[in-house]
Amino acid sequence: MKFQRVLLGLIAASVMAMGGAQAAKVKIGVVLPYSGGAAQFGEQIDRGMNLFIQQHKGAFGGHEIELIKRDSKRPGGDIAKNAVQELITREKVDLLTGFVFSPNAMASAPLINQGKVPMVIMNAGTAWIPSLSPYIARVSFTMWHAGYPLGGYAMNKLGCKTAAIGYTNYPPGKDSRNAFTTGFEKAGGKVLEAIPMGGPRQVPDFTPFFQRVKNAKPDCFYIFVPAGNHAVAVVKTYANLGMKGAGIKLIGPGDITQDTKLQDMPKEAEGMITVHHYSADYKTPVNMAFVKAWKAAYGADTTPDFMGVAGYDGMAAIAHAITAQGGSVSAEGTMKALSGWSYDSPRGKITIDPETRDIIQDSNVHKIVSKGGRMMVEVIDTIPQVKDPCKANGIGKCK
Amino acid sequence: MEQVVNAAISILFDGVAYGMLLFIISVGLSITMGLMGFANLAHGAFAMAGGYVLVSLMVGLGFPFIPALVLAAVCVAVISVPFERYLYRPLYQADELDHVLLSIGLVLMATAAITFVYGPSTVSITVPDYLNGQIDLGIGLFPAYRTFTIAVGALLILGLWYGFEGTIVGAKIRAAVDNRRMAQSIGINVDRLFVIAFALGSGLAALGGGLAIEIIGMEPTFALTYLVFFLIVVAVGGLGSIRGAFVAALLLGLIDTAGKYLWPDGGAFFIYAVTIAILLVRPMGLFGRS
Numbered sequence: 001m002k003f004q005r006v007l008l009g010l011i012a013a014s015v016m017a018m019g020g021a022q023a024a025k026v027k028i029g030v031v032l033p034y035s036g037g038a039a040q041f042g043e044q045i046d047r048g049m050n051l052f053i054q055q056h057k058g059a060f061g062g063h064e065i066e067l068i069k070r071d072s073k074r075p076g077g078d079i080a081k082n083a084v085q086e087l088i089t090r091e092k093v094d095l096l097t098g099f100v101f102s103p104n105a106m107a108s109a110p111l112i113n114q115g116k117v118p119m120v121i122m123n124a125g126t127a128w129i130p131s132l133s134p135y136i137a138r139v140s141f142t143m144w145h146a147g148y149p150l151g152g153y154a155m156n157k158l159g160c161k162t163a164a165i166g167y168t169n170y171p172p173g174k175d176s177r178n179a180f181t182t183g184f185e186k187a188g189g190k191v192l193e194a195i196p197m198g199g200p201r202q203v204p205d206f207t208p209f210f211q212r213v214k215n216a217k218p219d220c221f222y223i224f225v226p227a228g229n230h231a232v233a234v235v236k237t238y239a240n241l242g243m244k245g246a247g248i249k250l251i252g253p254g255d256i257t258q259d260t261k262l263q264d265m266p267k268e269a270e271g272m273i274t275v276h277h278y279s280a281d282y283k284t285p286v287n288m289a290f291v292k293a294w295k296a297a298y299g300a301d302t303t304p305d306f307m308g309v310a311g312y313d314g315m316a317a318i319a320h321a322i323t324a325q326g327g328s329v330s331a332e333g334t335m336k337a338l339s340g341w342s343y344d345s346p347r348g349k350i351t352i353d354p355e356t357r358d359i360i361q362d363s364n365v366h367k368i369v370s371k372g373g374r375m376m377v378e379v380i381d382t383i384p385q386v387k388d389p390c391k392a393n394g395i396g397k398c399k
Numbered sequence: 400m401e402q403v404v405n406a407a408i409s410i411l412f413d414g415v416a417y418g419m420l421l422f423i424i425s426v427g428l429s430i431t432m433g434l435m436g437f438a439n440l441a442h443g444a445f446a447m448a449g450g451y452v453l454v455s456l457m458v459g460l461g462f463p464f465i466p467a468l469v470l471a472a473v474c475v476a477v478i479s480v481p482f483e484r485y486l487y488r489p490l491y492q493a494d495e496l497d498h499v500l501l502s503i504g505l506v507l508m509a510t511a512a513i514t515f516v517y518g519p520s521t522v523s524i525t526v527p528d529y530l531n532g533q534i535d536l537g538i539g540l541f542p543a544y545r546t547f548t549i550a551v552g553a554l555l556i557l558g559l560w561y562g563f564e565g566t567i568v569g570a571k572i573r574a575a576v577d578n579r580r581m582a583q584s585i586g587i588n589v590d591r592l593f594v595i596a597f598a599l600g601s602g603l604a605a606l607g608g609g610l611a612i613e614i615i616g617m618e619p620t621f622a623l624t625y626l627v628f629f630l631i632v633v634a635v636g637g638l639g640s641i642r643g644a645f646v647a648a649l650l651l652g653l654i655d656t657a658g659k660y661l662w663p664d665g666g667a668f669f670i671y672a673v674t675i676a677i678l679l680v681r682p683m684g685l686f687g688r689s
Contacts, residue, residue, distance in 0.1 A: 242540055
């Protein structure tokens with residue numbers, strides 16, 4: 001009995017001590033997929049965040065930070081929402097970040113409104129997410145940064161008069177479909193059909209969908225799938241069905257030519273045109289230093305991609321917000337600090353738009369080329385400092 | 400008109416290729432369920448093991464594709480023997496709930512073990528050039544890999560048909576499926592038949608798992624994700640019937656492909672609707688016997 005009482009006392013004392021020590025820290029709740037097929041995304045963002053923290057110890061204004069990580073596993077939203085609830089109510093985090101999949105960010109938005117906890121989104125790209133809460137800022141992209149300009153580019157520069165669209169059937173997929181359709185039709189193009197191709201969780205067999213498109217003979221085939229394994233399967237199916245030989249150009253946001261997946265793709269990937277805001281192959285001094293530091297930290301055979309950069313930039317934004325508020329983080333204070341915040345990112349100049357709390361950045365046209373047996377991204381055109389076209393034009397849910 | 404013909408050819412070809420894949424993986428499940436009355440929900444785990452052994456052989460040890468595919472099937476067939484002997488056999492007389500608990504437990508363990516060794520992502524292999532891209536079959540260009548899958552499936556069907564209809568072991572297995580006690584009482588060593596059938600089924604599943612990498616992908620949750628499809632093949636075809644499994648797999652492959660091609664918005668549900676319809680009319684499956 002006595003022993004148990006002593007033990008209980010010790011536990012209570014250590015819990016109190018822990019509580020006391022934590023009060024001085026800024027607690028950051030990180031919600032990312034750390035297991036399952038999407039763990040590769042979680043790892044990218046995690047590495048990007050850690051690289052920033054290692055390189056910029058002084059950027060946090062002398063305030064100690066603690067990352068409390070939770071596994072969001074799947075795109076469904078439910079697990080992420082539970083994690084966010086736990087982070088807000090039990091861990092009492094000052095700030096939330098991560099969020100690879102749009103549904104996970106959407107499901108968590110009501111909780112951050114109630115708990116008044118700011119959220120810095122590092123990936124989830126459905127355009128209207130920031131309208132769900134005044135406490136959301138985004139450092140990644142929206143589906144319209146790529147899809148909308150690519151619509152015009154496909155018509156005017158690639159000479160595509162007709163297009164088919166294939167998209168993964170969940171919010172960002174529909175958003176990306178709308179973005180491309182709007183841009184393409186505005187330029188005078190005709191969308192022959194838009195095909196939903198299964199959900200984000202499992203890579204489907206794309207063959208029946210692609211076969212249908214092949215027989216419809218569009219000039220361009222625009223694809224949105226979540227990056228990663230979906231992307232490789234898309235290009236493999238495109239190759240195996242001989243669609244390139246049939247004269248159908250494969251285009252899409254840079255998710256389908258993710259840096260980490262490029263070398264797994266068949267030779268038919270060459271010549272693909274995508275619009276995106278980042279590739280590890282960018283030849284700017286900031287990016288070359290970033291890639292070098294990445295390889296030094298995680299191995300020569302690793303490469304950052306757009307998610308890694310979002311983790312890096314997101315941590316830069318968080319560091320700025322913490323420093324600007326003198327270490328006592330509030331939702332309003334964070335949004336105020338991030339409003340108009342500008343940063344010299346490896347992807348180029350980025351700014352958080354004061355009006356929409358969304359990112360302003362360059363959209364680059366990428367062409368996949370093969371050099372020395374390696375697939376590479378070549379930037380062939382740039383649309384400078386794009387403000388999310390969905391909100392700028394007040395389209396659909398972005399009104 | 401050309402559109403319609405193209406569509407029909409596409410659906411037929413891709414559907415048959417997908418059906419063949421389903422058949423190769425599921426036929427073993429049909430045999431073991433029919434023969435041993437064991438609801439082996441871990442069957443997909445053997446397919447998954449085949450896929451990952453193939454990846455290890457090709458990526459780790461540099462084996463060429465086809466030898467690696469055969470070797471992966473043999474390896475998994477051999478590995479499955481102690482599973483049958485020490486885990487499954489003690490539960491043959493137990494009720495179905497015990498079967499389900501044991502085999503689902505095995506699936507969860509397999510998923511965790513594979514995630515631990517290979518990581519949670521989809522794995523990929525590089526198939527030889529002659530299986531990439533398209534092949535000219537005289538009537539048009541077809542995806543080479545799927546043509547290969549159809550050919551492998553066709554060879555296996557011929558082999559299995561001969562094995563079951565034309566050999567003594569096949570006759571014994573058929574006898575044991577029909578009436579196990581009678582088969583035992585005329586001196587057939589049913590225990591040994593079980594081992595052979597189980598190893599054969601697992602080996603075929605592994606072969607299917609290897610082939611599946613390039614078609615439906617391979618990741619640690621494969622065994623659970625596609626379990627429903629394997630069970631549909633067995634249920635629609637009828638327990639223990641190779642012919643049934645073949646017809647059911649082809650039917651499902653064709654319906655699934657046609658559904659996705661013709662009606663992408665809702666096509667993925669076709670397969671379930673058809674399954675329900677068939678089982679309502681024939682609860683024992685197309686070729687099952689009550």
